[in-house]
Amino acid sequence: MTSVAVALFPRFTALDAIGPYEVLQRVPSIDVTFVGATRTPVRSENGFLGIEVDATFDEMPDPDVLVFPGGIGTRDLLTDGPTLDWVRGAHATSRFTTSVCTGSLVLGAAGLLDGLTATSHWAALDLLASFGAQPTDQRVVEHLDRRILTAAGVSSGIDMALRLVELLVDRTAAEAAQLWIEYDPQPPFDAGSPRRASDEVKARAAEYAAARA
């Protein structure tokens, strides 16, 4: 069995964690565990969603795969010794250490991205640079020699996890997972990248983020 640890923390972004979970859990040779600092349920940014933590970092020191999701709560982790120690320790023996969205800031703070190209949510690419990484706007950035994959904002974790299944099992496994989750995306609009969203949409996005902050 391949063990996957998905890290949780207060004010996480749910889809960052659940997108990869949903892909990975389709493969019977993969076990997914949601882990955190303590076995206390954690809430997403707005408090609308609570997820249970099923193991502590201490209880799962050496997963085969580490998935670190993002969210505004990552900011509190960037100087959090126990979390960064767990990331470094897990990475020492993991097959793959991965992040979605601003989860890459945590990998960076743990020193895993020094000198590497990496990605994050589009709004956090500048901040990522301050942790030694070279930000790119690719959707998924992989360094197989370093066993590190980083994905862009939120929904990109689905794309990253499909590639991860290919690496862990094979391409047929990844396509079978894609078929089960019927991942045949048909976005009704084309505003998912800051390169294509209009100025009006960017202004509204800024307004919404300020209102939710």
Next chain:
Amino acid sequence: MTSVAVALFPRFTALDAIGPYEVLQRVPSIDVTFVGATRTPVRSENGFLGIEVDATFDEMPDPDVLVFPGGIGTRDLLTDGPTLDWVRGAHATSRFTTSVCTGSLVLGAAGLLDGLTATSHWAALDLLASFGAQPTDQRVVEHLDRRILTAAGVSSGIDMALRLVELLVDRTAAEAAQLWIEYDPQPPFDAGSPRRASDEVKARAAEYAAARA
């Protein structure tokens, strides 16, 4: 404020619920609540994920929007009087009643889809027909006169929710949500539809489902 109730139940499919949640929660005028029969955390199909139930069906009888996700656990709901009563009651006053994946079976069992075109997970379209609906393989099927939207399997709830935000607020709001979740999908493979997945992939998918069952 617009109130959204996302229904939870044992053995739900997480991305069915979290995809729409993640889109909707980006809009500050929308409140999302996870509801269930009792205020007891529920587990996804494989038990890997526990989500907290923050309100009972009785406590939230008239949300503006109802989102019913799918999962193998829907089969137990198809004859569950209290759940079906809640769906019918909520639909009587909702602005929109929606489903993702096999959540449409529940809407069908509640009598909401009689004679309507509707969709579901590709593997459940035949079953959907037995509840009075006319199954189609469109990704999102909308009947605005009946205030009903159904989405196809799992990941399709993201596409559906973007359209829902357009209906609830406006197109700029939907595009702003798309931008924040960086929904610029780049699937590494093209196996997300049974029309395009190879026979080998379909065989592997069947094998995986049997192993997980």
